[in-house]
Amino acid sequence: MIRAVLFDLDGLLFDTETLFLKTVEQLMQQRGMTVSEDVLKTMIGTDEKQVLKLEQQYPGIQEVMKQYMDNRLFYFDQMFKEKGSADKKGLAEAVSYLEKHHLPYAIATGSYYQDIRHFMAHAGCELHPEVLVSSRDEHLPGKPSHAVFDVAASKLNVRNRDALVVEDGKYGIVAAKRGGFLSVFIQDHIVPDEEMRASLQYRISDLSQLGTLIDDINKRHNGEKYLG
Numbered sequence: 001m002i003r004a005v006l007f008d009l010d011g012l013l014f015d016t017e018t019l020f021l022k023t024v025e026q027l028m029q030q031r032g033m034t035v036s037e038d039v040l041k042t043m044i045g046t047d048e049k050q051v052l053k054l055e056q057q058y059p060g061i062q063e064v065m066k067q068y069m070d071n072r073l074f075y076f077d078q079m080f081k082e083k084g085s086a087d088k089k090g091l092a093e094a095v096s097y098l099e100k101h102h103l104p105y106a107i108a109t110g111s112y113y114q115d116i117r118h119f120m121a122h123a124g125c126e127l128h129p130e131v132l133v134s135s136r137d138e139h140l141p142g143k144p145s146h147a148v149f150d151v152a153a154s155k156l157n158v159r160n161r162d163a164l165v166v167e168d169g170k171y172g173i174v175a176a177k178r179g180g181f182l183s184v185f186i187q188d189h190i191v192p193d194e195e196m197r198a199s200l201q202y203r204i205s206d207l208s209q210l211g212t213l214i215d216d217i218n219k220r221h222n223g224e225k226y227l228g
Helices: 016-030 038-042 050-055 063-070 072-081 091-100 113-121 147-156 169-178 207-221
Strands: 004-007 107-108 132-135 163-167 184-185
Touching: 004 072, 004 113, 004 147, 016 038, 016 072, 016 163, 050 113, 050 184, 063 072, 063 107, 091 113, 107 147, 113 132, 132 147, 132 207, 163 169, 169 184
Parallel strands: 004 107, 004 163, 107 132, 163 184
Antiparallel strands: none
16 A cells, blocks of 8 residues: 655656766766766766776766766756756656645655755745655665665655655665565666666656556555556
């Protein structure tokens, strides 16, 4: 039974993964560095450990990432000048459904609290998550650890199995499965590999379909005919 929803942030609610890929590529070019997009994607949705691994092969990538993270809100405002222009498809519909059905939701992410609040203020609709959890600010291990989801579920006073994790990244999907959460994947830049496919549970094309999925899961739980 879905009693709460735990959202990732980057690439799921807002188009910040496009921002990341384009901006980091430009910063590297300025330093005379060439790193493929596939390599850059391995840094999406996890913590600094992956950057440390890549530093050995691509010296200077740590400095690039620090420059990006230190100035991310500036880069965000430069790319997404109009309010709502960074919203991912279906964001307003998903929020409206949750509020209509009185389902609490959290944002559980590796981004800093100041970034979460900045992006929320720039949204084209009002967001009212009951809980925000930043693994960086709370010094939690990054995904694929499920610690950030555990904390969010605990603060919402729901069991892991009653919370639906909504993710666009490999590490978040793997984390959800390891933590005993239900999860749904919405593809952005990350294409599922074999490890990720082993952890996939549900898939929808965008956030506008979230309400229908939750209805179907809960109807099945209640013994009614599953419509999916």
